[in-house]
Amino acid sequence: MAQNNKGSMKFIVILTVAVIAIIAAFVIVDNMTKEETAENDTSTPAEPPSIEGQPTLGEKNAPVQIVEFGDYKCPSCKAWSEQVYPQLKADYVDSGKASLSYINVLFHGEASELAAKASEAVYKQAPDHFFEFSKAVYEAQPESHEEEWVTTEKLLKIAGETVPDIDLEQMREDMESEAIAQEVQKDSQMVEEYGIRLTPSVMINGQLVENPFDYEKITSIIEEELEGNNE
């Protein structure tokens, strides 16, 4: 009888340990799944994009940071540049309330990359004239999307017309350099990191604007951020 009791006690202990081990295993697996989900959720990154070393219009330390993810080959980006950008610049950037930074997106292959390299080369030589060049490249985008208009010669011509005293031979050299290729690569990493799927994409203090053409919504997000900053 005593022998039997000992035996069943041993069994209960083993059973208890086994149950605890199984529960612990479930909790660990569950937590791992949660962590994985959090990592994959790119819609709400913890930090707004870093604008360090990126073309930025207005006050770099403005309370509101607007980041445009754009592709020179994208027709909607041309539309945004012509319809939204001038208003946004006049209302918030020129008054020092917001900064506006530009990140290159390469969704249209080699032509996107060539134009992105040209913009980085302009930024390297004449950071203060980046946005004039950028706007002019969008203006040069033809209505017909069939036409191949992005060429090195065309980009150099636009730079010559919009950037005072630019050294075009230097720009041509820079466009083929490893340093400029790395700048474009850096932008692509940000596109990946922030889960950018559409162009243009606009982020305001790290918050992705659902429709970048909805100026009323853009205004309300900026005003909210400005209010939050004053509290």
Ligand code: CA
């Ligand atoms: Ca860049």
